[in-house]
Amino acid sequence: MKKVADYIFVLGGAIIVTLVFIFGLWLLGKTTDIFRKPVTSPPTAATTTPPTFPHLEFDSLSEFKKLVLLSKEKSYTPGGDVKSYSHTRFLQPSGEFSKMYLYTEISFNGGKLTGARDLYVKFKNFGGHIKNKPLPVPDSLVSRLLYDADNIQYVETITNPNIAAVSWLDIFNDAAGLKKPIRFDTFVSSREEAWIEKIELYYQCSRETECSIVEVR
Numbered sequence: 766m767k768k769v770a771d772y773i774f775v776l777g778g779a780i781i782v783t784l785v786f787i788f789g790l791w792l793l794g795k796t797t798d799i800f801r802k803p804v805t806s807p808p809t810a811a812t813t814t815p816p817t818f819p820h821l822e823f824d825s826l827s828e829f830k831k832l833v834l835l836s837k838e839k840s841y842t843p844g845g846d847v848k849s850y851s852h853t854r855f856l857q858p859s860g861e862f863s864k865m866y867l868y869t870e871i872s873f874n875g876g877k878l879t880g881a882r883d884l885y886v887k888f889k890n891f892g893g894h895i896k897n898k899p900l901p902v903p904d905s906l907v908s909r910l911l912y913d914a915d916n917i918q919y920v921e922t923i924t925n926p927n928i929a930a931v932s933w934l935d936i937f938n939d940a941a942g943l944k945k946p947i948r949f950d951t952f953v954s955s956r957e958e959a960w961i962e963k964i965e966l967y968y969q970c971s972r973e974t975e976c977s978i979v980e981v982r
Contacts, residue, residue, distance in 0.1 A: 820901050826866065826868065829967035830970075832856070836961075841958050844956070851885075855947070857979050859975075861971040862970060868963075868964070868966075869910050871959060873958075876907065878955070885954050887949070887951070888947050893919035893921045894954060896920060923954065
């Protein structure tokens with residue numbers, strides 16, 4: 766009987782020790798939780814879409830000086846005749862120019878130019894059928910064409926495929942220095958009637974200088 770009693774005593778003690786150990790672990794865990802910092806995920810960086818300016822050059826034209834070269838003029842080349850409906854102006858530049866754009870709106874049958882129809886422009890006998898890809902502009906029912914005058918690519922005639930290049934900006938600066946007028950010629954290359962709704966020059970003066978372009982007779 767004594768051995769049985771001793772065994773029960775030892776077993777009970779072991780159970781008590783085990784329970785105390787488990788309780789201690791539980792208590793330790795609770796105490797540690799008090800001081801443990803909450804685990805948080807790092808903030809996700811906000812994704813922002815960079816602003817886009819699809820018509821940057823066009824939108825900046827309001828900051829430029831403007832000269833209207835033509836407005837509401839019929840222009841086409843019936844039977845290949847480039848003289849009857851071409852238009853000529855004489856311009857006198859002064860000062861120094863830092864930037865220049867040529868902007869035009871042309872309509873054909875109330876809409877945009879189609880097919881091989883294009884715009885022919887010369888300043889001081891430099892230019893022709895413009896072959897540049899126009900700069901981006903807002904859409905419209907008519908053709909709206911915007912060109913950087915510092916880099917114009919053209920062909921002299923439609924039968925001559927050789928592309929030449931000219932800086933009309935340089936031509937205006939040179940003419941201003943020489944105080945000589947510039948001849949401007951233009952027409953729409955089209956066998957059917959077209960209209961030049963407007964052709965305008967936009968220009969900026971070099972820093973801290975005055976500049977102008979005026980039409981002279």
